[in-house]
Amino acid sequence: MSRLLDALSGIDEVYSARAALREDQMTKRHPLFWLAQIGAHLGDTVVWLLVTLLLWRKSEGDRERRSALIGWIISLASGVASTMLVKQLVRRSRPGSGQFLYGGGVDKHSFPSGHGVRCGVILAWATAFWPGAGWLAPLLVVWIGWARVALNIHYIGDVAAGFILGLGLSRIIRVRAGRREG
Numbered sequence: 001m002s003r004l005l006d007a008l009s010g011i012d013e014v015y016s017a018r019a020a021l022r023e024d025q026m027t028k029r030h031p032l033f034w035l036a037q038i039g040a041h042l043g044d045t046v047v048w049l050l051v052t053l054l055l056w057r058k059s060e061g062d063r064e065r066r067s068a069l070i071g072w073i074i075s076l077a078s079g080v081a082s083t084m085l086v087k088q089l090v091r092r093s094r095p096g097s098g099q100f101l102y103g104g105g106v107d108k109h110s111f112p113s114g115h116g117v118r119c120g121v122i123l124a125w126a127t128a129f130w131p132g133a134g135w136l137a138p139l140l141v142v143w144i145g146w147a148r149v150a151l152n153i154h155y156i157g158d159v160a161a162g163f164i165l166g167l168g169l170s171r172i173i174r175v176r177a178g179r180r181e182g
Contacts, residue, residue, distance in 0.1 A: 012157035039147030043115030079117040096152030116162020124170030
C-alpha cells in the first residue's frame with residue numbers, strides 16, 4: 001500500500017509542477033499571477049463567513065432558506081474540522097518554497113486543501129441559495145482550485161481530495177436535512 005501511495009504522490013507532484021505558474025509568471029506584472037492571486041483568495045474562510053452573514057441577513061422571515069443556511073453552516077464547520085483532523089493525520093508537506101504560506105499550525109500541511117473543501121461545499125449548496133446562478137459555482141470552483149495549484153500552494157491531489165471531502169460532507173448533510181423537513 002505504501003508503494004502505491006508513493007507512486008500516486010509522485011504522479012501528483014509531477015502534474016502539479018506542470019500546472020503551476022512558471023517562475024517568470026510569478027511576478028506582480030504577469031496577468032496570470034493576478035488571476036491566480038484573486039482566485040486563491042476567493043476560497044478563503046473569511047470570504048465565506050461574509051457570504052454566510054449576507055445570506056443569513058437576506059433569509060430573514062424565510063424558514064426554508066434559514067434551514068438550508070443552517071445546513072450550509074454545518075457543512076462549512078464540519079469541513080473545517082475534518083480538514084484540520086486529516087491534515088494532522090497525513091502531514092503532507094506543501095509544494096514549493098512556502099513563500100505563500102500564512103503561518104504555522106495545521107495550515108503548514110497541504111493535504112487536504114481547505115479551499116478544496118470549501119469548493120465542495122459551495123458546489124453542493126449553490127443551487128439552494130442561487131438557483132439561477134448555480135451554473136457559476138463550477139466555474140468558481142475550478143478557478144479557486146487552479147489558483148491554489150498555480151501558485152504552488154497545493155498539489156492537484158490536495159485540491160481534489162478536499163473537494164471530494166467537502167462535497168461528500170455537504171451531500172450527506174443536505175440529505176439528512178431533507179429527511180428532517182419531510
